[in-house]
Amino acid sequence: MSAQIPSLRSYLTDALSTLPGSSQLDLYTLITPTRKHTSLFPYTSLPTSSRAKILQQEILILVSQSPIDPNRAVFVSGIEAVLYTIPSNAASILYISKVDSTGQTVEGCGSPTGPLVKAFIDYFIRPETRPTRNVRVQLFARAQSQYIFPDSSLHSGKRVLTDVKLCWWWKDVLTTVVRRQGLDRVDDPKAEVTERKCYYLFPGLSQVEADRMLSYAGGVDKVAPPTGNRPIWTYGHPYSTTHTPLYSALNSPPELATDSNDTDIFDLIPTFSDDPKARFLVELAATSKRPEASYTGGNGDGPPLKKRQRSERLPSPSPPQTISQADPGIDEAAVSSSPESTKQMRSAVTAEEFWERMGFRQECTLNAVTGFFIVDLFDPSPLSHHPSATTTSEHLPDKAPLSHSTTTTIPVPMLARISSSLQNLDFGSTERAIEATKVLTESIKGLCGGLSGEGENEGGSFYKEHVVASIVLHNPPRLAKFHKQESGTNGGTGGQVNTAVSAPVNMLQVRKKKRPAAS
Structure with a gap:
């Protein structure tokens, strides 16, 4: 009998239970059901009939x-x-869009942000819990004072990371997670063989400049050459190869050449919300030989959308986004799938030129260093030889990859309402943060209280069984040598601020040579 696959909620709960100090943690895990999405590769050259279904x-x-x-x-x-x-x-x-903290941890206890982020990523890349055989983790690191918790930067306990420190923190987090996954594979000879490739890129900077800044931010040992099971980081991007989630590794279309100069960037580079490369793709699509392709800017201030005649070949629009996940100004109704327009749509910009030009974009060069991080984990064995091949192709399209059941998720409008309520709260001081937490937790409890799910105990509720998890910690306190506090940004944050009390310094006085007595 195979072991039961842990849920994301239980996996994060186990990871947080090892935090130092004595406190109570309440973990809220909110996940929406799977639904069709058509804007991940909105300008792909593939005809509609050949496009893969994306959830x-x-x-x-x-x-x-x-x-x-x-x-x-x-x-x-x-x-x-x-x-x-x-x-x-x-x-x-x-795609990790936001990570944030308030800096208001209990005295003597460690901040849960770092362990939470590591456990979150680890859940999606471990062979037994990853949603599919091939997984790609992507994020865009951009230093900001706050992203999830409004006014949290006003609290004195929050340490906002600088741009370079933030990029170092993310690279260190991903290195730790990928290395841990590799060590587990070494300990278990029967574990699946997984190829690991890690990429990082700071637009506008060379590798020498990037590594030098990272060494100043976190220490030379953090950017030293890999040893043992440390992952090998490549300064660049994976978009110059045919390995892309849009195509099967074994069934790539013949028009997708192995030469990066012949590869269409619209088939390789996905578009996410609040993503500078996505906004650049929209501009490239608008300047192609397609007068009917209308678009709006990332801030919604682009030219007005042109009305088009209805066509059965147009892709159906995806449902409304939540958690500020609105698509970056892409007008899906303007994306035609006819062979003629597809040929015109193929970009004259190669992947290398795309990233070179990204270094001149204002979003990536406005007095701050930004970073793109990508971690690829894929199984090189043929799909037909994989033990879960049948399950992957037949089970996932109709089931939620995260919860393995649509009855343990919450409706999309409900998550949107919770996210909207969160943005209207105030975390600028301890008292206001306590009140804001009460308001939001009561809102989550009230909204989720009427839902039902599988596996509920008698007298239980969906809220207690699938949303909230309480963790009471009675562990040794954290050492006072370093004080860790994480701050917020788009794509994640974290850091370590040294607050150790300096040892007393003995000031040596200058020894004066005695002058000989006068005779």
Whole structure:
């Protein structure tokens, strides 16, 4: 009998139970059901009949902490992410859009942000819990004072990371997670063989400049050449190869050449919300030889949309986005799939030129360093020889990859309402943060209280069984040498600020040579 696959909620709960100190953590796991998504590759050259079905799930993770007193609970960490699944190609993309913290952790306890993010990513790349055989983790690191918790930057306990420190933190987090996955494979000889490829790119900077800044931010040992099971990082991107989630690794179309100069970037580079490369793709699509392709800018201030005649070949629009996951100004109704327009749509810009020009984009060069991070994990064995090949192709299209059941998820409008309520709260001080936490937790409980799910105990509820998980910690306190606090940004954050009390310094006085006595 095969072991039961842990849910994301239980996996994160186990990871947070090892935090130091004595406190109570409440973990809120909110996931929407899978639904069809058509804007991940909106300008692909493939005709509609040949396009793979793409499914989407939104994820919101919140963690509150209190000194064993529920009336003093404060949200301290949060993650927003989107999981895109392509069942026919056994591929999925995890896009981490936001990570934030309030800096209001209980004294003597560690911040849960770092362990939470590591466990979250680890869940999606481990062979036994990953949604598909091939997984790609993507994020865009851009330093900001706050993203999930409004006014949290006003609190004195929050340490906002600089742009370079943020990029170093993300590279270190991903290195730790990927290395851990590799060590598990070494310990288990029967584990699946998984290829690992890690990429990082700072637009406008060379590798020498990027590595030098990272060494100053976190220490030379963090960017040293890989040893043992440390992953090998490539300064660049994976979009110059035919390995893309849009195509099966074994059934790539003949028009997708192995030469990166002949590869269409619209088939390789996905578009996410609040993503500078997605906005650049929209501009490239608008300037192609397609006068009927209308678009709007990322801020909604582009030219007015042109009315088009209805066509059966047009892709159906995807459902409304949640958690600020609106598509970056893409007018799906303007994307034609006729062979003539597809040929015109093929971009004259290669992948290398695309990223070179990204270095001149204002979003990537406005007095701050930004970073793109991609981690690829894929099984090189043929799909037909994989033990879960049948399950992957038949099970995933109709089931939620995260929960393995649509009855453990919450409706999309409900998650949108929770996210909207969160943006109207105030975390600028401890008292206001406590009140904001009470308001949001009561809102989540009230909205989820009427839902029902599988596996509920007698007298239980969907809210207690699938949404919230309480963790009471009685662990040794955290050492006072370093004080860790994470701050918020698009794509994640984290850091370590040294607050150790300096040792007393003995000031040596200058020894004066005695002058000989006068005779």
